[in-house]
Amino acid sequence: MFKKAFFTGIPVAVLCVGLLTGSCQTARSGRQSEAGFKSIFNGKNLQGWDGDTKYWRVEEGTLVGEITPATLLKTNSFIIWKGGTPADFELKGSFRITEDGNTGINYRSEQLTDIPFALKGYQADIDGKIRYTGQNYEERGRTTLAYRGEKVTVNTQPNASDPASFRANVKNNAWQAREVTGSLGKSDSLQTLIKSNDWNEFHLIIKGNRLQHYVNGVLMSDVTDNDTVNRKMKGLLGVQVHVGPPMKVQYKDLRLKQL
Incomplete structure (x- = not known):
């Protein structure tokens, strides 16, 4: 200037x-x-991370997840940070994803024992067509908690720990015990602030039961999770490659501040 x-x-x-x-x-x-x-990815190798190297590698200083026609997935696969199980934290970094790609940043998650490199938990959703980028989706759990542009409070449903009751509370891939309490802007307008097939910055602010997802400095979803039965207050971090067509996603400048 x-x-x-x-x-x-x-x-x-x-x-x-x-x-x-x-x-x-x-x-x-x-x-x-x-x-x-503090940086949690050294840009040189996969030290400190655990994932299937069929899908994950380091390339030109970036963490790369790629699915090819020869390596199509049957279940979503994650590379998992092995540095701890953060509770309250901020996470910053950048991502770039191809148009047909689908990925996400999982946090406060648990690793499944019956499926290799699978996580269950909160996810900052990201996709190449920018349909879902910015929303809060719970992988293998309550599904969509907040769409892009929503401020949401999630409540505990009676008998929510019962499997049948849990399934009944998921409709159209969204958790029904959620209340939209405010607007952060129209989803289509927020979508224009996210770049296609180019680098975008993300910033997650996770403190107590409040979960905020920012992309390029703009708050995209804001969840207050009062569901004491299903919420998690700490857990693993990881990034995802999703079942679907061939795709490539890159992450860089991953840095974490524990609060």
Whole structure:
């Protein structure tokens, strides 16, 4: 912003102090916002992660998940961060996905024992056609908790721990015991802020029972989970390749701040 300063008699240093609403403040606040974040992916190899190397690799500093015609999936597969089971945290990074791709960032999740590299839990949904990107979807659980643009409160249903009652509360791939309490914007309008087949930044803020998903600095979904029977307050982190056609997803600059 200050490549050339044609402000006669006003030192550039003074401009930086005076224009606190401009790029100087942005740069400083940007540095402050990174305080406490630690990288969880080294960009060189899969150290610290566990997944099926048929689908996951490192390429040009990015974590790559790819399905080819020869490696089509029967069940969704994750690569799982082995550094702990975060409870309250912020997670930042960037993703790029091909048009036919489907992926997601799982958190507060548990690993299944009967299916290789499968996670059950909250997911920040991402897809190449940008139908679902930004929503909150519970993998192998309550399904959709909040669509893009929704502020939602999730309540406990009577007998929600009973399998039959649980299934009855899932209709049209969405959990019925959810109440839309506010709007973050129309889904179609928010969709225009997400770039197709290009890099997008994500930021998850997970604190207590409040789950916020940001893409490119914009809040896309906001869930308050009061369902004490089904919610999870800590668990594994992982990223997904989804059953479907050949696809490729890349993640980079993954960094975590535990709160």
